[in-house]
Amino acid sequence: MVLSSDVMFQKRILLRDKTEISLEQLTGKERAREFQLFINKLILERAYLIHSKQFSLAEEKKWFAKEIAGNRKGTNIYLKALFRGKLVGSCSAMRGIGKESGNAELGIAIAKGWRGKGLGKVMLKEMIGLAKRRWKARNIHLSVFEKNKRARKLYASVGFREIARLPGWIDHHGERMGKLILVLKK
Numbered sequence: 001m002v003l004s005s006d007v008m009f010q011k012r013i014l015l016r017d018k019t020e021i022s023l024e025q026l027t028g029k030e031r032a033r034e035f036q037l038f039i040n041k042l043i044l045e046r047a048y049l050i051h052s053k054q055f056s057l058a059e060e061k062k063w064f065a066k067e068i069a070g071n072r073k074g075t076n077i078y079l080k081a082l083f084r085g086k087l088v089g090s091c092s093a094m095r096g097i098g099k100e101s102g103n104a105e106l107g108i109a110i111a112k113g114w115r116g117k118g119l120g121k122v123m124l125k126e127m128i129g130l131a132k133r134r135w136k137a138r139n140i141h142l143s144v145f146e147k148n149k150r151a152r153k154l155y156a157s158v159g160f161r162e163i164a165r166l167p168g169w170i171d172h173h174g175e176r177m178g179k180l181i182l183v184l185k186k
């Protein structure tokens, strides 16, 4: 079956250091175990993510089934970044529901060792393009821990601006920190 790029996104990109990466939407053929390892590594390194504990394989399978269903229905978009078939980055978008269906919320995580090479920026830009084309998204937004300087720099560089600041919102391993809501400038 031939799928147009807007049904099943797939693209090869070159990073700054000329490494070739494949950006692909979920197909449903992936192994939940790989995603479990990917997210659990981020949780272990105490990355500035919302999750507070590692995921079991059963939990990850449940998440994966939901994500696949959302991608098929068109309510979610999940892009994976692969280097020689190995998962090195992920970017997700969730369409708002009902009266908020003109909005899209994004999330992103790049594996340690793959950061600072431009991958986050490319994935974010591709996802913004997809959310605009598929959903005609008017408000593209995300949230970020105040202390996540690297992510904030990336978001600012693609055109996000802060619209709200929630002080002391997060308990990051015992440290209270604020959360910022950012929206992409129109």
Ligand SMILES: CC(C)(COP(=O)(O)OP(=O)(O)OC[C@H]1O[C@@H](n2cnc3c(N)ncnc32)[C@H](O)[C@@H]1OP(=O)(O)O)[C@@H](O)C(=O)NCCC(=O)NCCS
Binding pocket: 042, 047, 048, 049, 108, 109, 110, 111, 114, 115, 116, 117, 118, 119, 120, 121, 122, 143, 144, 145, 148, 149, 150, 151, 153, 154, 157
């Ligand atoms: C935040 C994150 C997604 C950035 O992805 P990345 O692939 O490292 O970012 P890029 O290499 O595309 O860099 C994009 C911009 O981020 C900034 N940046 C990248 N590396 C940086 C570093 N080491 N220090 C400070 N800023 C940095 C730069 O402004 C860069 O723009 P430039 O290359 O035009 O100067 C990644 O670090 C990550 O996944 N971190 C852990 C999980 C996380 O924090 N996710 C975001 C939750 S809101």
